[in-house]
Amino acid sequence: MGRSTSLLQQMTIFVTVVTGGGCGMMYYLMQKNFAKSEFHRLAVEQLNRNSTAMASLGAPPLKIHNIHLTDRHNRVDHANAQLKIPVTGSKTGGYLYTASTRDTLMNRWCLQRVALQLRTGEIIDIFPETESE
Known part of the structure; x- marks a missing residue:
């Protein structure tokens, strides 16, 4: 049981980091597109x-x-x-x-x-x- 909980925590952290990075990248690209327009x-x-x-x-x-x-x-x-x-x-x-x-x-x-x-x-x-x- 301890092993599956640890794996779930790792997956949660990974998904959170990837989602946050994706949102940050999207924000940056939108700002860059506005500035170049x-x-x-x-x-x-x-x-x-x-x-x-x-x-x-x-x-x-x-x-x-x-x-x-x-x-x-x-x-x-x-x-x-x-x-x-x-x-x-x-x-x-x-x-x-x-x-x-x-x-x-x-x-x-x-x-x-x-x-x-x-x-x-x-x-x-x-x-x-x-x-x-």
Whole structure:
């Protein structure tokens, strides 16, 4: 009886470790896919081009963090993408809110809106530009 209980415990530990590793790998791969996506890349490029937003963050250096997969602001389907990307600079941080649509004819993502909300609550509209720079 002792031997079968020991074997069962070993199997339980093995399955737990494999399941945890699989979940960790899945999370990592999902984050990597979001970071490589066109709608994510276009939004971050717009942030990098906006001197007001970058100065408010204290960037460079700009750090782009993993998105929260369970956040209701993060939704992607075949035609629309909406993300809330955590960003930080040396002064403060905030969230980069993005909305994109897919152009089916050109098979490309097109930004609709990019805005930075700082921790202070201030919102900086990045795209489309609201004022001439």
